[in-house]
Amino acid sequence: EAELVESGGGFVQPGGSLRLSCAASGFSFSSYWMNWVRQVPGKGLVWISRINVAGTTITYEESVRGRFTISRDNTKNMLYLEMNSLRGEDTAVYFCAKDSGPFDIWGRGTLVSVSS
């Protein structure tokens, strides 16, 4: 069964950094684009980044561009999100999602809290 499991969330001070990981299993990870989506508790879904199978085509939502970096390791079936210069408004649950056009597989999310 296809599964995504995020990890790496936690508490961080403003200006700090955090690296999220997403472990994929049960499908051919190297064949699919992947995404990160975040959700402030009680608010809506916001797509923040997307990466193609080779890691050569990458896009970001405007609010994270220049601060966040998406990457992947197809040999380890892993997706990553490096987050720098974190702000209070980055506090959210971060989901990774498999891209088949629609996002057909989602992880359960990992909570990132940015606060002093």
Next chain:
Amino acid sequence: DIQMTQSPSTLSASVGDTVTITCRASQNIDMWLAWYQQHPGRAPKVLIHEASNLANGVPSRFSGSGSGTEFTLTISNLQPDDFATFYCQHYYDFSPSFGQGTKLEVK
């Protein structure tokens, strides 16, 4: 960037009712639209893709229609598990985006 706008933001209904949610795109997205359902504390689940195609395992009381810039999600014969928040999403270009969500609550 393409903006997605859903209406209404909140919808009150009863078990057995039929409800419709509308999603509008700020530019033409052909049929590249998906609908998701999310229960509190859970990950979203895809219901509809390519505007009108039912995802695997999704009950037939869910249906989608539309193309271009205007789309609808219709849920017939509402069941207790259907009460949740629904999102539309386009995947027309490299920057997919979601609507702001529609919360379906029990009247």
